[in-house]
Amino acid sequence: MAIIITDECINCGACEPECPNTAIYEGADDWRYKDGTSLNGTIVLPNGKEVDADEAQEPISDELYYIVPDKCTECVGFHEEPQCAAVCPVDCCVPDEDHVETEEALLGKQRFMHPDD
Ligand code: SF4
Ligand code: SF4
Numbered sequence: 001m002a003i004i005i006t007d008e009c010i011n012c013g014a015c016e017p018e019c020p021n022t023a024i025y026e027g028a029d030d031w032r033y034k035d036g037t038s039l040n041g042t043i044v045l046p047n048g049k050e051v052d053a054d055e056a057q058e059p060i061s062d063e064l065y066y067i068v069p070d071k072c073t074e075c076v077g078f079h080e081e082p083q084c085a086a087v088c089p090v091d092c093c094v095p096d097e098d099h100v101e102t103e104e105a106l107l108g109k110q111r112f113m114h115p116d117d
Contacts, residue, residue: 002072003082004096009064015084015093016065021113023071024084027063030056033071037113045070046108069099076103077110077117 005015005024016024022036032054033039039053047070060066067084075082085093101109 002069002096002099002101003067003074003084003093004069004099005061005065005067005084006092006094007064008090008092010090011065012089013065014087014089018083018087019067019072020075020078020083021071021073021110023068023073024065025059025068026065027061028059030059031068031071032056033113037071038115039113046105046112067093067096069096070109071113072099073106073110073113076106077114 002023011027013026016026018024019036025031033043033051034053037053041053042050043053044050049070057068060068082093085091
């Protein structure tokens with residue numbers, strides 16, 4: 001399961017630097033698979049999707065900080081609990097019921113993005 005930022009977000013920015021996968025971006029900013037990971041060039045994601053890790057992707061939100069589901073591991077592989085949720089002052093980082101994954105799948109994503117850690 002990925003974490004999602006709800007529309008309660010006050011755009012304080014506290015969560016962004018805490019994410020070990022660089023899965024959090026400011027509203028209206030482009031995102032990339034390669035940001036904060038070991039990924040580059042053409043890659044096949046654990047879910048089978050082929051993507052260009054260097055390519056700028058469309059923002060998921062234009063107004064609020066957002067989390068990229070493909071990059072969020074709920075902090076599995078790095079921390080005991082989601083770091084964004086731990087620092088968010090308004091508790092708006094919550095489980096995303098549309099992106100449910102097993103612990104194994106989350107760890108697989110983490111290893112895929114950071115094979116050398
Ligand atoms: S749960 Fe962890 S990996 Fe996911 S967005 Fe929050 S800080 Fe990043
Ligand atoms: S810490 Fe919470 S309120 Fe602040 S930007 Fe992140 S999600 Fe929004």
